[in-house]
Every structure is written in structure tokens, then in C-alpha cells.
Amino acid sequence: VAAGGNSSGQQVLLPARLNNVIAVAALTVDNTRPSYGPIGTQLDIAAGGGDTINPVISTWPSIASSKCAGTGRQLYFDGSAYYCAEAGTSMAAPHVAAAAALLLSVQPDLSNSMVESILEETARDVGLPATQAGAGLLDAEAALRRVMRSSMDVRPALAGALVAPGAAPFTTTVAINSPSLDPMSVVGMMAPADWFEVVNVAGTAFTSTLTNGAPLYLTVAISPTNLVTGTYTSTVALTGTRSDLSKVEMGVPLFVTVADFNQALYLPAIVNDGSTQPSAPLVPYEWETPVDPVTYTLGSADWVTVTLPFVFPLTGQDSSAASYYSDAVLYADGFVAFPRAAGGTVADPSTNQCLPLFEAPTQAIFGWWADLDPSLGDGEVSTFQPTTDKFVIQYKDVSSGAGVSEPYSVTFQIVLYANGNIRLNYQDVPPRVAQSLWELTPEVTVGVQANNGLFHNQVSCVTLTDGFGLPPESHQSILFERGDIY
CATH class of the missing domain: 2.60.40.10 (Immunoglobulins)
Incomplete structure (x- = not known):
């Protein structure tokens, strides 16, 4: 495994361009090609390499702090812990090397060519040509699941x-x-x-x-x-x-x-989505009583921007790792987004997907992301502040969209806490019913995503093609503490 080289749009450098070497390209946090990235047919796969705005942070020995110097390098410290931030294909290559080591730790008999094939076949398409990102973005989890032993x-x-x-x-x-x-x-x-x-x-x-x-x-x-x-x-x-x-x-x-x-x-079902990160725990059921609610008129696929009563920190265990938002975008389809740019909207909000997402909404809380239409029946979307440290988005008797084959209505709350915690309260949701051995209704995504999908916690995702976990049931609450998203 070798870094493709920081040739700024020029050829892939040695030794990455040699045969039998996995040549690694770098991507930014937004999954774009950084200005320093090479271009060439020898690139095999890509991983996060960062840029000057969002570099890759590595642990650094305090006795060598002066060596974190030079163009593009930044030294950070927290107490006695030091970190050196830098961008480049040399920051991307170790991710691929580590993923290869994971595969070999599970199946030591894999050949080098088999390891390379698995990494490339499970990479995620980020919309870049192969000459810039190879097979796509490294997906270590998907690669590892290719070699894990099947079980039930x-x-x-x-x-x-x-x-x-x-x-x-x-x-x-x-x-x-x-x-x-x-x-x-x-x-x-x-x-x-x-x-x-x-x-x-x-x-x-x-x-x-x-x-x-x-x-x-x-x-x-x-x-x-x-x-x-x-x-x-x-x-x-x-x-x-x-x-x-x-x-x-x-x-x-x-x-x-x-x-x-x-x-x-x-007996309640306590489930996990089957991925490497834990789902948020079920906690005692709560329901916030509305206090002077503000009601919004929303139809199918509509959205509205609201001002939050406090600056909400989304993701991260402390202030150094969080993004702060003073506005939120409420979608009729059961989720709240926090776009990086004001007015950033979702192209197809009525079609739920599994996390992580590479396109908007890349920062969002998915209380019940499904095809919903508050304008049908007696549906209502409102917000209120029951206490100074809570802000509640409530979906009450909101009907499924006109195209949903098994119609239903939902009543649930997304509760934002000033300290960054998130609680999802479910008063009335449809039962989980298998239409066949492979199809479950309703189709819905529940979870949280932040920082362009680098941080996410998915409780469940059910679509026509994918299934992870089981949707929540009526009279359940789910709590995401701030550190659960990081």
C-alpha cells in the first residue's frame, strides 16, 4: 500500500505507480479531490486525506512538538496530549493499510490480490472518475463483512x-x-x-x-x-x-x-442495526407536553427553517469536536437537518436512505424519515420550548404519503437539549409487519448523522433493498447522548 503522491493534478508517483502496489488517492471531508491530489490510471482506491481547512489529525509525541512544522502542518494540544494536523495522500494510505490488516486478521490465508480485490469491490462510489479516486472511497466495514463468517x-x-x-x-x-x-x-x-x-x-x-x-x-x-x-x-x-x-x-x-x-x-424489542457502532439505548418513555406551540403548514416534501432558542452542538464529546447551529430545517418527511450552508435542501426528502449519507442531508436527526404528508388528514408539525434547556419538534397524527401502499399515521417528538443530547419520543407509530420474508413495512430510517457522515448512529433503516435493525414501537423513547454520535 502506497500513497499516490501530492503531485497537484500530475501523475501518480513512485512507488504507488508500480504493479502489485495499491495506489491510494486522497479525498477531502466532502469527498472531493483535493488540489494536491494526483491523477492517473494507476490509482486503485481513495481514503480520507483532508485539506488545509479540514486536515487529518494524528497523535504526536510532546518531545517532538517542534517537528510538527512546515507547509500545511498545524500543532494542537490538549493538556499534555499533542496532535499534528496535516493533509496529503500520506494521510490517506494508512487507512487502506489498516483495512488490509483487518482483513488478514480475520482470514490470514488471503492473498495480496484477494485483499486488494475485496477493498476495491466494497469501496463506495463518490462520483469521481477512477483516475481521481480509483474504485472509490474505502469502506472498511463493508470489506470486513466480506470475510466475516456467516451466522444467524x-x-x-x-x-x-x-x-x-x-x-x-x-x-x-x-x-x-x-x-x-x-x-x-x-x-x-x-x-x-x-x-x-x-x-x-x-x-x-x-x-x-x-x-x-x-x-x-x-x-x-x-x-x-x-x-x-x-x-x-x-x-x-x-x-x-x-x-x-x-x-x-x-x-x-x-x-x-x-x-x-x-x-x-x-416485551419491547431492543435492537441494534447490525453495524459496528452501537445504537442509542432505549430509555424510559417520556412525552413532552406542548407549551405555546408554533404550528407550521407543510405539504408533501415541504420544509421550513426555524430559529433555535439556543445554539445546538451537534456531535462530539466536547466543544473541540462539535459543530454549532442556531437554525434548523424541519422537513415534512420526519427529520430535522442542519445544513452547512443556509438554505441547503434535500433533493428527494420523501425517499429514506440508510446512513451514512454523502449528499444532503449530511447533518440531520432522523426521527421518522419516511414518505410523510402533514397536509393529509389532521396532521400537524409544531415546535415548542417546555424548559430553557429543551426544544421540541413534534409531528402529530402525520399521515404517510399518498403513494405509500400500507397507509399509516405517526406521532413522535424530536427533543434537542442545550447540552447536545437528543431524545426521540414515539407516542404512536405503525406496527412492524413483514409483507414477505424479505420485505418489512413501514419503510423508515431512524438515527443521527453529523459532519458529512463521518459521525453517525443508525438505530434502524428499512428500505425496499436494505434492512438494518427494527423501527421503534409506540411508547418507546430513544436517547442519543452527545458522545453517542461521535
């Missing part, structure tokens, strides 16, 4: 509830995920019973393929109404076959307990 992970781990006698039927949905991009063949078997049905599977068996980002879904309809007191159990037996023909077996426990409770207690 079921969230939530069991499906069921404790209910009172005569309780109404209900549904619950589980997702079967894999951490690997290596496909696994999955066979599921169910023993028939009169108290439950897997509604998106015909018969008592199914066969499908599982891979990371393309989970399998099972929606179980449980009918306890005519059951006598007691506990009823069953299992969906799963057998997975990996590409090397090895097998893994596990089960999805199903249950319903009928007992003399005053109120039904449903």
Missing part, C-alpha cells in the same frame, strides 16, 4: 407476551440478520399450533438466502383470546448452510403466557 442473529431473541385472559390477538415481528456479506442458505421449520401463525410464510416451512443488509423477517400473529391460563410455547427451527457447506442451527422461541394480570405487558 435473531432480534428480538424471542417473540411473545404476557397477557390477561381474553386478550385480543396481536402481532410481533422478528428479524434474522447475518454479520457477513457471504450469503447463507436458511431453512425454517414451524410446528403448527392453533394459537399462533407466521403470517408471511405459506405453510410450515420456508427456504431463503440471508446476508448482511438483507435480513429475513417473520411476523407472528398470536391469538390468546380463547386460551385458558398457562404458558404456551413453540419454536421456529432455523438451519443455515454457509458457502463452505458448514451448518449452524438455532431457534426462534415463540410464547404466550395467559395469567390474571390487570394489564397486558408486552
Whole structure:
């Protein structure tokens, strides 16, 4: 692995231009070619190299602080910790070398050419020609998932509830995920019973393929109404076959307990999106009571800019790592954006995508990013300030867009705290229902993204082609502390 060289638009330098060398280009924080970047067909892949405005910061020995000098170098210190900031292809190449080392740590038998192929095949397209960025931006996570061993992970781990006698039927949905991009063949078997049905599977068996980002879904309809007191159990037996023909077996426990409770207690699903960063934790449910709310008239794909009552710090554990915003853009489609440039808008706000995003909205809080239209029915979008340290954006009875095949309405809040924390409160959202083994509704993204996607925390993302995690349920709250986004 070698840096492509800082030739300012000229040829790729030695040794990067040699055969059997991975030549690395540099990109800015905005995924553009920096002025110092080389141009040439020998470039294989790109990684973050920074520029003079946003350089790459590296730890630096205090006894050598004077050596962080010269054109483009900047010395920073925090107490006794020193950092040297610099931009260049030499800052980009170590990212690629580290990703290659990660692959070899998981599969030591990989050849050099196989490592290079995996890195290039999983790189992200950033819209630059190959002569400037090679195969695209390094995606270390995607590359690592190519060599990880396939397995099955079921969230939530069991499906069921404790209910009172005569309780109404209900549904619950589980997702079967894999951490690997290596496909696994999955066979599921169910023993028939009169108290439950897997509604998106015909018969008592199914066969499908599982891979990371393309989970399998099972929606179980449980009918306890005519059951006598007691506990009823069953299992969906799963057998997975990996590409090397090895097998893994596990089960999805199903249950319903009928007992003399005053109120039904449903077990909440605590889920992760299956990526390397942790999802924000579920916390006790809260709902902010409106105080002198300001209501906005928004139609399909509309947006409005509002002034915040305090300067909001988005991302970072301390002031040195945060961006501060005094305005926010509220979108009808369930998210709040903080554009770098005033008036920066989203081209297609009604189509949710998975994080991170390379195009607007690159700084945003996605409370319920979906195709929504507040002008239908009795929908209302408002803001209010219940206390001096909170600012609330509320979506009340907002309907899904006219083109959504399974219509619904949502009521939720995005709560901004003056200290940079974010809470999402869900009063009423649609249930999670599998339309098939591969399709879940509703399609929605929940999470936070900052600093052009360098920092993000995705709780869930469900689209027609991708699936990570499960959407939140009614009467749940999610808290992102400031450090969770960093």
C-alpha cells in the first residue's frame, strides 16, 4: 500500500505507480479531490486525506512538538496530549493499510490480490472518475463483512407476551440478520399450533438466502383470546448452510403466557442495526407536553427553517469536536437537518436512505424519515420550548404519503437539549409487519448523522433493498447522548 503522491493534478508517483502496489488517492471531508491530489490510471482506491481547512489529525509525541512544522502542518494540544494536523495522500494510505490488516486478521490465508480485490469491490462510489479516486472511497466495514463468517442473529431473541385472559390477538415481528456479506442458505421449520401463525410464510416451512443488509423477517400473529391460563410455547427451527457447506442451527422461541394480570405487558424489542457502532439505548418513555406551540403548514416534501432558542452542538464529546447551529430545517418527511450552508435542501426528502449519507442531508436527526404528508388528514408539525434547556419538534397524527401502499399515521417528538443530547419520543407509530420474508413495512430510517457522515448512529433503516435493525414501537423513547454520535 502506497500513497499516490501530492503531485497537484500530475501523475501518480513512485512507488504507488508500480504493479502489485495499491495506489491510494486522497479525498477531502466532502469527498472531493483535493488540489494536491494526483491523477492517473494507476490509482486503485481513495481514503480520507483532508485539506488545509479540514486536515487529518494524528497523535504526536510532546518531545517532538517542534517537528510538527512546515507547509500545511498545524500543532494542537490538549493538556499534555499533542496532535499534528496535516493533509496529503500520506494521510490517506494508512487507512487502506489498516483495512488490509483487518482483513488478514480475520482470514490470514488471503492473498495480496484477494485483499486488494475485496477493498476495491466494497469501496463506495463518490462520483469521481477512477483516475481521481480509483474504485472509490474505502469502506472498511463493508470489506470486513466480506470475510466475516456467516451466522444467524435473531432480534428480538424471542417473540411473545404476557397477557390477561381474553386478550385480543396481536402481532410481533422478528428479524434474522447475518454479520457477513457471504450469503447463507436458511431453512425454517414451524410446528403448527392453533394459537399462533407466521403470517408471511405459506405453510410450515420456508427456504431463503440471508446476508448482511438483507435480513429475513417473520411476523407472528398470536391469538390468546380463547386460551385458558398457562404458558404456551413453540419454536421456529432455523438451519443455515454457509458457502463452505458448514451448518449452524438455532431457534426462534415463540410464547404466550395467559395469567390474571390487570394489564397486558408486552416485551419491547431492543435492537441494534447490525453495524459496528452501537445504537442509542432505549430509555424510559417520556412525552413532552406542548407549551405555546408554533404550528407550521407543510405539504408533501415541504420544509421550513426555524430559529433555535439556543445554539445546538451537534456531535462530539466536547466543544473541540462539535459543530454549532442556531437554525434548523424541519422537513415534512420526519427529520430535522442542519445544513452547512443556509438554505441547503434535500433533493428527494420523501425517499429514506440508510446512513451514512454523502449528499444532503449530511447533518440531520432522523426521527421518522419516511414518505410523510402533514397536509393529509389532521396532521400537524409544531415546535415548542417546555424548559430553557429543551426544544421540541413534534409531528402529530402525520399521515404517510399518498403513494405509500400500507397507509399509516405517526406521532413522535424530536427533543434537542442545550447540552447536545437528543431524545426521540414515539407516542404512536405503525406496527412492524413483514409483507414477505424479505420485505418489512413501514419503510423508515431512524438515527443521527453529523459532519458529512463521518459521525453517525443508525438505530434502524428499512428500505425496499436494505434492512438494518427494527423501527421503534409506540411508547418507546430513544436517547442519543452527545458522545453517542461521535
